[in-house]
Amino acid sequence: MNLPARLALFGLLAQAALCPAADRGVAVVYQAPSGGRGGLAGAVRIYDHSFAVVIGIDQYLNPNVPKLTGAVRDARTVAAALTAQGFTVTMLLDGQATRKRIMEVLGDELPNKLGKEDRVLVYFAGHGVSTGEGDRALGYLVPVDGDRNRLRSSGLSMNELTAWFEDYPSKHVLYVADACYSGLALSTRALGLSAQLSDYLAQVTRKRVRMVMTAGGAGQEAHEWQGQGLFTRYFLSAITGAADADHDGIVTSDEIAAYVKPNVSQTSLSRFRTAQDPQVGRSGEGEFVFVTSPASPERVLESKGPSPEGGGLPKTIIGRDGAPMVLIPAGEFIMGVDRLDDRPPHPVKVGAFYMDTFEVTFDRYDRFCRASLRTFRRKPKDEGWGRGDQPVIMVSWKDAADYARHYGKRLPTEAEWEYACRAGSTGNWCFGDDPKKLGDYAWTEANSDKHPHPVGRKLPNAWGLFDMHGNVIEWCADWFGKHYYETGPIDDPQGPATGTRRVLRGGSWDYRENTCRSAARMDDDPAYTMINTGFRCVANPGAVK
Numbered sequence: 001m002n003l004p005a006r007l008a009l010f011g012l013l014a015q016a017a018l019c020p021a022a023d024r025g026v027a028v029v030y031q032a033p034s035g036g037r038g039g040l041a042g043a044v045r046i047y048d049h050s051f052a053v054v055i056g057i058d059q060y061l062n063p064n065v066p067k068l069t070g071a072v073r074d075a076r077t078v079a080a081a082l083t084a085q086g087f088t089v090t091m092l093l094d095g096q097a098t099r100k101r102i103m104e105v106l107g108d109e110l111p112n113k114l115g116k117e118d119r120v121l122v123y124f125a126g127h128g129v130s131t132g133e134g135d136r137a138l139g140y141l142v143p144v145d146g147d148r149n150r151l152r153s154s155g156l157s158m159n160e161l162t163a164w165f166e167d168y169p170s171k172h173v174l175y176v177a178d179a180c181y182s183g184l185a186l187s188t189r190a191l192g193l194s195a196q197l198s199d200y201l202a203q204v205t206r207k208r209v210r211m212v213m214t215a216g217g218a219g220q221e222a223h224e225w226q227g228q229g230l231f232t233r234y235f236l237s238a239i240t241g242a243a244d245a246d247h248d249g250i251v252t253s254d255e256i257a258a259y260v261k262p263n264v265s266q267t268s269l270s271r272f273r274t275a276q277d278p279q280v281g282r283s284g285e286g287e288f289v290f291v292t293s294p295a296s297p298e299r300v301l302e303s304k305g306p307s308p309e310g311g312g313l314p315k316t317i318i319g320r321d322g323a324p325m326v327l328i329p330a331g332e333f334i335m336g337v338d339r340l341d342d343r344p345p346h347p348v349k350v351g352a353f354y355m356d357t358f359e360v361t362f363d364r365y366d367r368f369c370r371a372s373l374r375t376f377r378r379k380p381k382d383e384g385w386g387r388g389d390q391p392v393i394m395v396s397w398k399d400a401a402d403y404a405r406h407y408g409k410r411l412p413t414e415a416e417w418e419y420a421c422r423a424g425s426t427g428n429w430c431f432g433d434d435p436k437k438l439g440d441y442a443w444t445e446a447n448s449d450k451h452p453h454p455v456g457r458k459l460p461n462a463w464g465l466f467d468m469h470g471n472v473i474e475w476c477a478d479w480f481g482k483h484y485y486e487t488g489p490i491d492d493p494q495g496p497a498t499g500t501r502r503v504l505r506g507g508s509w510d511y512r513e514n515t516c517r518s519a520a521r522m523d524d525d526p527a528y529t530m531i532n533t534g535f536r537c538v539a540n541p542g543a544v545k
Helices: 071-084 099-109 158-167 200-206 230-242 253-272 362-371 397-406 414-422 435-441
Strands: 026-031 043-047 050-056 088-093 119-125 127-131 138-142 172-180 209-216 250-252 279-283 289-291 300-303 316-318 324-328 331-335 346-350 353-356 473-479 502-505 521-524
Touching (some): 050 071, 050 099, 127 172, 138 158, 158 209, 172 230, 253 279, 346 414, 353 414, 397 473
Parallel strands (some): 050 088, 050 119
Antiparallel strands (some): 026 043, 250 289, 316 324
16 A cells, blocks of 8 residues: 655755764763762763654656655655754755665665764655565565556565665664555564663664664554645754653653654544554664754754864754754855845855754743743743744844843854855855745745744755744844844944844744845834744854853
């Protein structure tokens, strides 16, 4: 039976080859809280390098394999989340994801890049098919040129995939597919080590493990919910912290399974009145680990791929609020230039800084309210659009500045914001001047259905920043000055010393395309809260070491 599968920062989206060895992501080191806690003790170097292969297929070539609509979109979302976690990601989308190319990448190219202290995550979004029953059940992935009537010759069997994974020199491999089929080809009876061991984290991250997670069993449909694969939604939530039940800043593969399986099953039954039961298989005692928001600032991401433009600084870091941040290299640009020329363009120099990859979400802002004991202050309403990974709205400029300050960050200056948004571009938008492409990068009046959307669902700009155009308009640090914009200093302008209104940038879900341009400026009373207004933070390199 053919079953739909849907899963879902930088120049990833068209890549079909592995990044060179000189750009191998970051090493992950975890330092346990003072004195240890539970199974945590001391400092643990978890991985040297992290690799991911992300496959998404909508446009199947064979007429007997139905086309999909959300697999590529969700694959891009997964790639962005993994990049934020320090993975070097290879993308195979639609026509790139032939059987031959998948076999080349997974069977030949990837193993030659791996070291014994590395981790690998392989993700597939497309059609999955089951054959046989019981112990004879076997699952197949259908590549873009696959034929469901000729699975042995045109599909990829789980037996084949797991044999490759076993031969990988890396200690940890996690295979994830938002496809429903049985035949995991790995024992589901294998047990990991007890979390009560005093050096649990050190042990499970040294031991080998091969894990498989699929969206459901044979004969079950993989559902889509709120524009995203149901399984994908909970998997992404899990690896970014939701599965961290003990709040120790690490999420293990067992914790992911314990979080994803009941949430997917219960949501499927309540919303779709059908069963969708994720399947998990494992071989080995180890645990595939994600480092998320630490209990305190003990966790460190060490640079293994310094940015040449950033003076040896890491390309990506994790802020004290657990949010991924990307290095914006120092440089000079023409501020205000675009094809509409509504403001006088002028040269500006900007020093290096880090910027949040995503707009601040309700999940992070609600956590801030709890952590800072600000429960006396009214939490912002979500207007019925949901919280979680939705961008926080209904926050004043002071709210945004307080959040940033609490985590050792700050709001971006207007010059920093435009420089980061452009990412080297000089057109109306970060990608150029063609308004037809804006829908690929932004939620605006034209495509938002009159509400904001979860962060990171559109394409990033060239520097890996998401939602710089549209979704929610973002507070900047500057007081608004109509003439200061073109008459202020060239080096790192900070805005007027005083004023009555603060600058807003980027446009929002209820703005027209022209008002979401890189150079478009807005301003408002800093005490106001609005349904289309949020923010993101920046940090000076010295503040995040």
